[in-house]
Amino acid sequence: MTAVERETRETRVRVEAVPGTGHATVDTGIRFLDHMLTTLARTSGLDLTVTARGDLRHHIVEDVAIAMGTAVLALRTDSAARYGERVLAMDDALVQAASGQQWEQPGW
Numbered sequence: 001m002t003a004v005e006r007e008t009r010e011t012r013v014r015v016e017a018v019p020g021t022g023h024a025t026v027d028t029g030i031r032f033l034d035h036m037l038t039t040l041a042r043t044s045g046l047d048l049t050v051t052a053r054g055d056l057r058h059h060i061v062e063d064v065a066i067a068m069g070t071a072v073l074a075l076r077t078d079s080a081a082r083y084g085e086r087v088l089a090m091d092d093a094l095v096q097a098a099s100g101q102q103w104e105q106p107g108w
Contacts, residue, residue, distance in 0.1 A: 002074040006067045011054030015067040017075060020047030028052040028060055037064075039090060046075075 001018040024041035026034045028050060041048040050068075054060040085098040 002071045004067045004071045006063050008063060010056065010059040011052060011063040013052040013063045013067045015071045016049040017071040018047045019045060019075065021045065022047070024048045026050045028064060030057055030060060033061055033064065043088065043090060
């Protein structure tokens with residue numbers, strides 16, 4: 001399991017992620033963001049616990065994304081460190097992501 005806490009003047013965020021069954025417990029105070037994180041957990045097989053509070057929706061979304069990225073990066077294996085690509089249909093969207101470089105831990 002990886003746990004990431006991010007606290008700024010505007011927000012307080014906690015993300016816990018572990019490879020599992022896709023179970024999610026999400027409470028950001030933003031229903032659409034809760035829905036998207038729950039969908040991400042279900043489709044990725046990650047068990048997620050996310051809590052967030054903040055002053056503005058923009059700040060909450062931004063800091064949840066930073067914490068999620070940090071948590072997912074911490075879970076990656078060495079075999080996934082160099083290259084990766086994925087195309088995934090989620091609800092009414094088709095998402096494509098690709099990486100061709102070594103990832104480094106961000107300095108947040």
